[in-house]
Amino acid sequence: MTRSADHPIHPQFLTRHSPRAFASTQMSEGQMHQLLEAARWAPSASNNQPWRAAYGLRGDAGFAHIAATLADFNAVWAPKAAGLIAWASRSVVTRDGADTPNAWAGFDAGAAWGYLALQAQEMGMISHAMGGFDAAKLAASLHMPSDFTLHAVIAVGYLGDAADLPEALSAREAPNGRGAVGTWAAKGNFA
Ligand SMILES: Cc1cc2nc3c(=O)[nH]c(=O)nc-3n(C[C@H](O)[C@H](O)[C@H](O)COP(=O)(O)O)c2cc1C
Structure with missing residues (x-):
């Protein structure tokens, strides 16, 4: 389908999508840092910046560790990507030596991933997030x-x-x- 907006927005929001067909083209460490740099500037509660990432470039050990944890339906296409990033957040904030829960960690990490996705597109690249992976195995292999x-x-x-x-x-x-926006946003209340 061709995407169209009901209200005027920047075209980047319509153009970004999540393909599964990756070219064999490699990416550089510098390009990975450009993507992470965009995520860096996302807003977060109290500017806590709770997002955390561990990445690999295709061919290195980090990439292999992440790829090995993908669910079968992702393992058929995602290992062809140039880079894989494990996206996490720190769920507590340390203040005066004590850890308190950060209720907004996931919200903020989601915003940061969105920035990364739009930066990838700006660079002529593609991105595709996946929830289909073995989280326990990935956490262990990435320490x-x-x-x-x-x-x-x-x-x-x-x-x-x-x-x-x-x-x-x-x-x-x-x-x-x-x-449409009207199916999930309403003026005044949620009803
Ligand atoms: C948190 C998250 C988890 C996702 N998990 C998977 C996944 O495991 N496999 C997959 O092929 N796509 C996955 N997707 C991609 C979504 O299906 C896709 O973003 C959605 O259909 C909207 O399409 P678009 O990104 O092309 O606009 C995931 C996306 C997000 C944000």
């Missing part, structure tokens, strides 16, 4: 501290040929749609 929560694995790289995907997935490469 994740116990006060972190894993949210997603993010595949980043360059758009490839949809014809290289299994048929069931190539049919789903086209950008999908959204419910």
Whole structure:
């Protein structure tokens, strides 16, 4: 489908989507840092910046660790990405030596991932978040501290040929749609 907005917005919001067809093109460490830099500037509660990330570039050990934890339905396409990022947040804030829960950690980590996704697009790259992975295995293989929560694995790289995907997935490469704003936002209250 062709995406169209009901109200005028920047075209980046319509153009970004989550393909599964990745080209074999590699990405550099510098490009990965550009993506993470965009995430860095996301807003967060009390500017706590609770997002945490561990990444690998295809061919290195970090990438292999993340790829090995993907659910089967992601393992058929995501290991072709140029980079994989384990996206997490620190669920507590340390003040005066004491840890208190950060109720907004997941909210803030989500905002930061959104910034990363839009930066990828700005750089002519693609991104695709995944919830389908073995979180316990990933946390262990990445030596994740116990006060972190894993949210997603993010595949980043360059758009490839949809014809290289299994048929069931190539049919789903086209950008999908959204419910109209009026189906989830209302003036005055939630009813
Ligand atoms: C937290 C999260 C988890 C997701 N998990 C998966 C996944 O495991 N596998 C997959 O193929 N896509 C996954 N997606 C991609 C969504 O299906 C996709 O973002 C959604 O259909 C909207 O499409 P778009 O990103 O192309 O606009 C996930 C997206 C998010 C944000």
